[in-house]
Amino acid sequence: MKNVSKIIPCYAADSSGVCSALYELGGMTVVHDASGCNSTYSTHDEPRWTKMKSNIFISALTELDAIMGNDDKFIADVVSAAHDKQPAFIALCGSPMPMMTGFDYDAVALEIEAQSGIKTIPLHTNGTRSYIEGASEALLEVVKAYAQPCEKRDNAVNVLGLTPLDFPLGTDTAIKKWLADNGFECVCTLAMGDSLDNIKAMPSAKVSLVVSYSGFAAAQYLKDTYGIPIVCGVPLGCEYPCDLAGALFWAMEHNEDYFYSAVHQSGGDTVIIGESVFASSLACALESDRRGRATVISTLPTDERILAQGDVCLSAEEDIEKYLQDYKPACVIADPLYKYIVPKETAFLNLPHFAFSGRCYERHFTNVIDRRLQEILR
Amino acid sequence: MIKLAIYGKGGIGKSTCTANLSAALASLGKRVIQIGCDPKADSTINLLHGDPVLPVMDYMRKYDEEPEKIEQISKTGYGGILCIETGGPTPGLGCAGRGIITTFSLLEELELFKTFKPDAVLYDVLGDVVCGGFAAPIREGYAEQVLIVTSGEKMALYAANNIWSAVKNFEDRSYAKVRGVILNRRNVIGEEEKVRAFADKAGIEITADIPRSDDITRYEDMGLTAVEGDPDCEVSKRFIALAKTLIEEDENK
Numbered sequence: 001m002k003n004v005s006k007i008i009p010c011y012a013a014d015s016s017g018v019c020s021a022l023y024e025l026g027g028m029t030v031v032h033d034a035s036g037c038n039s040t041y042s043t044h045d046e047p048r049w050t051k052m053k054s055n056i057f058i059s060a061l062t063e064l065d066a067i068m069g070n071d072d073k074f075i076a077d078v079v080s081a082a083h084d085k086q087p088a089f090i091a092l093c094g095s096p097m098p099m100m101t102g103f104d105y106d107a108v109a110l111e112i113e114a115q116s117g118i119k120t121i122p123l124h125t126n127g128t129r130s131y132i133e134g135a136s137e138a139l140l141e142v143v144k145a146y147a148q149p150c151e152k153r154d155n156a157v158n159v160l161g162l163t164p165l166d167f168p169l170g171t172d173t174a175i176k177k178w179l180a181d182n183g184f185e186c187v188c189t190l191a192m193g194d195s196l197d198n199i200k201a202m203p204s205a206k207v208s209l210v211v212s213y214s215g216f217a218a219a220q221y222l223k224d225t226y227g228i229p230i231v232c233g234v235p236l237g238c239e240y241p242c243d244l245a246g247a248l249f250w251a252m253e254h255n256e257d258y259f260y261s262a263v264h265q266s267g268g269d270t271v272i273i274g275e276s277v278f279a280s281s282l283a284c285a286l287e288s289d290r291r292g293r294a295t296v297i298s299t300l301p302t303d304e305r306i307l308a309q310g311d312v313c314l315s316a317e318e319d320i321e322k323y324l325q326d327y328k329p330a331c332v333i334a335d336p337l338y339k340y341i342v343p344k345e346t347a348f349l350n351l352p353h354f355a356f357s358g359r360c361y362e363r364h365f366t367n368v369i370d371r372r373l374q375e376i377l378r
Numbered sequence: 379m380i381k382l383a384i385y386g387k388g389g390i391g392k393s394t395c396t397a398n399l400s401a402a403l404a405s406l407g408k409r410v411i412q413i414g415c416d417p418k419a420d421s422t423i424n425l426l427h428g429d430p431v432l433p434v435m436d437y438m439r440k441y442d443e444e445p446e447k448i449e450q451i452s453k454t455g456y457g458g459i460l461c462i463e464t465g466g467p468t469p470g471l472g473c474a475g476r477g478i479i480t481t482f483s484l485l486e487e488l489e490l491f492k493t494f495k496p497d498a499v500l501y502d503v504l505g506d507v508v509c510g511g512f513a514a515p516i517r518e519g520y521a522e523q524v525l526i527v528t529s530g531e532k533m534a535l536y537a538a539n540n541i542w543s544a545v546k547n548f549e550d551r552s553y554a555k556v557r558g559v560i561l562n563r564r565n566v567i568g569e570e571e572k573v574r575a576f577a578d579k580a581g582i583e584i585t586a587d588i589p590r591s592d593d594i595t596r597y598e599d600m601g602l603t604a605v606e607g608d609p610d611c612e613v614s615k616r617f618i619a620l621a622k623t624l625i626e627e628d629e630n631k
Contacts, residue, residue: 102511111551
């Protein structure tokens with residue numbers, strides 16, 4: 001029963017991760033579900049819902065369709081909607097019920113693509129995993145489908161893993177400005193403020209900057225296919241952004257990966273809970289700005305190279321609670337909803353995470369890129 | 379790589395044929411995996427001398443978590459054949475088809491094929507293609523060919539026809555194709571003519587003709603396949619001949 005949370009909520013689901021990652025790319029995303037996933041996604045997981053149009057559809061799967069395996073109805077509905085909307089591509093993803101009936105996304109995507117003539121991408125979500133896994137697969141597949149070989153451009157950088165589930169709206173602008181201020185050209189900010197044309201040009205970059213683990217698989221693909229090295233980190237605080245810019249130059253020059261979020265020394269009296277790239281970058285920023293050392297609890301899927309030695313991966317509420325009790329930190333930095341499993345005597349700094357607390361703290365969201373820590377942590 | 383799914387009516391001898399074919403392939407020096415896709419979990423028992431492997435679903439029920447290594451859910455049997463059973467839910471509860479899908483996802487996560495590097499993978503599938511779960515072995519990436527086991531009995535041929543139609547329905551999906559029929563003789567009147575009539579109508583061939591033989595029962599009572607028990611008996615020779623045909627086809631692909 002380790003996955004049962006009695007106090008804290010769960011993170012946004014993998015299907016929300018897919019929708020969020022593909023929201024601005026001009027495709028049509030279809031979630032195969034009765035419709036519950038749609039309201040959860042639009043109400044809790046998507047701040048752009050009322051501000052920007054996107055083709056997000058729900059299949060309205062009925063009990064009878066699920067029992068009878070009426071795939072033809074789903075295929076006909078998707079082809080019909082695609083005919084009306086003429087999207088650049090179609091993405092299919094799913095929820096628990098199709099998982100139970102063994103819906104074959106790959107095969108159905110083949111049929112839809114054959115009937116509609118539109119590129120169709122199957123994504124294997126089931127509504128039970130985290131947004132990271134959904135967004136990660138979506139970004140990987142869209143890069144696989146659209147990135148094209150092209151000439152390298154000097155100091156060109158891809159940013160990967162940027163979705164509103166991890167970063168406030170406007171982060172794409174802030175990160176482009178930070179890159180420009182440091183002498184880089186931004187090719188793509190996958191997937192906020194971006195387009196398929198920019199994705200096509202991603203192989204022209206000389207380095208990939210991964211800002212959340214959602215972007216790691218796509219960055220790995222670009223490395224394996226086009227030889228683009230990976231740097232992990234988010235420019236936070238005063239000193240760390242300069243160091244991170246240096247890491248980007250170093251990676252370009254040596255054509256080697258640099259997991260720059262892992263350069264902090266774990267330990268100290270602070271614990272940061274959250275997504276691995278962001279949380280470990282924050283630990284780096286604390287150290288660089290001489291605010292002490294911190295240990296990261298990565299609560300979502302990650303690659304251990306992104307974390308420093310001594311950081312831990314814990315996802316179950318009881319494990320996180322016990323770790324904090326044993327660690328006895330002076331301060332915890334996390335989404336406010338984690339406060340309820342933190343020892344009472346521990347100081348708590350709020351860092352709202354949209355994928356965790358949704359709109360609860362939306363008005364407290366603030367741009368974090370290249371900003372002083374006292375402005376980020378309140 | 380030979381990737382084969384064996385379907386047929388319940389009780390027609392799918393597990394017997396699959397295990398003997400696996401043993402025949404192994405006796406010809408091939409690295410073989412046999413995956414039993416039946417909640418009864420008895421597909422590989424005669425490759426394991428009667429000492430069964432812990433089925434995947436039983437592992438999950440027992441430990442309440444997914445296995446982390448192939449060794450936890452497999453056993454090596456005759457000729458180095460890697461034996462795996464999906465198993466199933468508690469009889470009368472849950473969803474057996476879903477169990478097969480879960481097992482297949484798990485085997486993919488554990489990178490079974492990459493690690494074991496088999497020459498042949500045989501899926502022994504329960505009865506009919508009754509739902510999505512039982513079609514999982516013929517999905518892209520798993521079996522490429524289907525062999526349907528049938529006798530000349532009416533219900534066996536009826537089931538064979540259902541299986542053939544179901545697989546044909548998936549033509550647009552890059553699923554496996556029906557390779558042919560294994561005629562597992564029950565010595566009914568006009569048996570060969572009846573099976574041949576079905577095969578001709580379906581446009582498939584009788585790939586193997588297995589005579590009714592007490593050798594199979596005798597060696598199964600000893601926890602063996604006939605191929606292991608007596609490779610020179612007539613039944614074993616037929617399975618070895620089938621294995622040779624499949625190997626030759628695979629090499630000429």
